[in-house]
Amino acid sequence: MSNAAHAEYDMQTEAEAFLQRIRAYPDDDAQRLIFADWLDEEGDPRGRFIRVQLALAHLPERDRARDKLVSEERLLREAHYEEWTAPFRGLVSGPVFRRGFVDEVKVEARQFLRHAHEIFAAGPVRHIHLLDVGGSLPAVMQCPYLSRLSALTVYAQHAGEPLARAVARSPHLVGLKVLHLGRNRFADDAAEQLAASPALAGLEELDLSENEIGETGARALAASPHLNRLTSLELRENRLGPAGAEALAGSERLVALRRLGLNDNGIGAPRLHSLARAHDLLRIPVLDLALNDLTFMGLQAIFARPTNADPATVRLEELHLSSNPLDDAGAAVLAKCSHLGNLTALTLSNCNIGDEGARILANSPHLNRVTVLDLANNPIGDTGFRAIHNSTHWRALRQLLYSPAGASHEMRRMLDQNYNRPPRA
Structure with missing residues (x-):
């Protein structure tokens, strides 16, 4: 092995040690900053990218200081996108960077079941969009790798109550903070399944838009003993009616709720x-x-x-x-x-x-x-x-x-x- 090859191997080995810590503690910004310091010393622009995205993650949306950082972030991402997303190639689609790393991806359910280990080895993924769930529904919701997620999206699968039941009964979703289940033909029984699930007690954001949930489902969500951490509840394009809206807004259970989306109900x-x-x-x-x-x-x-x-x-x-x-x-x-x-x-x-x-x-x-x-x-x-x-x-x-x-x-x-x-x- 040449000296250059030895140097590259040593660098990859040292980088992997940092990445293992980041994968083990994905919510800890300190681990990412330590890696950014090392990258800076190596002259790697990824260090600056991590710092820029971490800064953006902590700035309010309307803060004018964001403008310059957003521009710098875009330039760095465009220049190095192919290199930084290479570990995910062939495994997922639509990678989204947050806090310096690929955080959100789209993947077919069967592909997820076959390659979950490789996906999470490639980076500290926290949000997955499951596609083409179909017959893989029971298996995918029992996959232990779901426990690594803080956000899950299953959109437009038209799976109805069986999807809500599988999500509600999964033992691996207790760490979820964000759950998006829009356009799945959910009726009141699906809302009741979710409302009764202690596994979803950590949720802070729940999106059930573009479904068929009515007043009964709204009342079930309003009375849930497990959704008291919700800060955002999106229910646009359902069938709640005025009484369903009143029940949600007046709920003594949804004590943390800050945003309620009732568009077209x-x-x-x-x-x-x-x-x-x-x-x-x-x-x-x-x-x-x-x-x-x-x-x-x-x-x-x-x-x-x-x-x-x-x-x-x-x-x-x-x-x-x-x-x-x-x-x-x-x-x-x-x-x-x-x-x-x-x-x-x-x-x-x-x-x-x-x-x-x-x-x-x-x-x-x-x-x-x-x-x-x-x-x-x-x-x-x-x-x-x-x-x-x-x-x-x-x-x-x-x-x-x-x-x-x-x-x-x-x-x-x-x-x-x-x-x-x-x-x-």
Whole structure:
């Protein structure tokens, strides 16, 4: 063996010692930084890539310091992608880097069963998308290698209740923090299986979007004794109805819930007006009620009626109401609601709000903490935008999304100068 070959072998052997520690402690950033130090000494750009991604992992999404790091990250990844993903070639597809290493991959269930050892030997993978589950469902959910995951996605397999049951009964998913099971034809019985599973007690994020879960399934999730660590629950495009939404928002079990996605769930149905605790939706810090056929009367049931609500339970910070027929009357309901005083983001795109609605919003004393306002695809012209621009209440506003077609050139220039400046370098 030549001297150069000896040197390369020694380097690979030493690198493997670091990688073993990272695989053994995948959540420990210190192990990755130690490896980055060694790589820096060896002149390997992977060390800088690890540092950049670790820095990004700890910066808030809107922090302007991210811009330069994101650019550097992209350049490093593009230059070395083939080299850094080589150990995974032929095993998985769609590798995604996080914190300096391949963290997320897609793999067919049969391939996972045959090559799980090689996949996890190639890097500290934490999130797997299982594809073509089919007849491999029972075996794959009993695979011990699942215990190495913090996140699992099984999307659009149309497997129904058997998939929910297999997940709920797997002894190897107790370490999961994130579970995505969208578009699997789940009905209420599938939701009940998941809600009853003690194996899922560590979940922080659960996505059951694009299924067929109704009010009964929603009530099962709301009553689960095992989901008290959930911070995010995504249920868009299901059939919860207003009572299912009320049950989830008012749950005394889902005590950590910060985000509830209820897009397209028929919440604006007439039954909403008869609910006693519709105002429980105000308890969720980030609430998505887009595409629910909510009219101004529906908003009144949720936002204007809770005269008996304890102000301490009102935690709403981000409200998404896009694609609901709110009209100017809906804007008036929001403007008058004193419970929206902590709101920082309000999304009202495609809600048929006109100049009068914009003027009413501009004069609201309860929306003075909003920093992001989305009014795109509404019939608002210069009159409405001028009211917002001149408002004495909207001084916290930093970003305004709107449709340019409704505004004059001068108004667009004024709005963009005030609200939509690019971040400073």
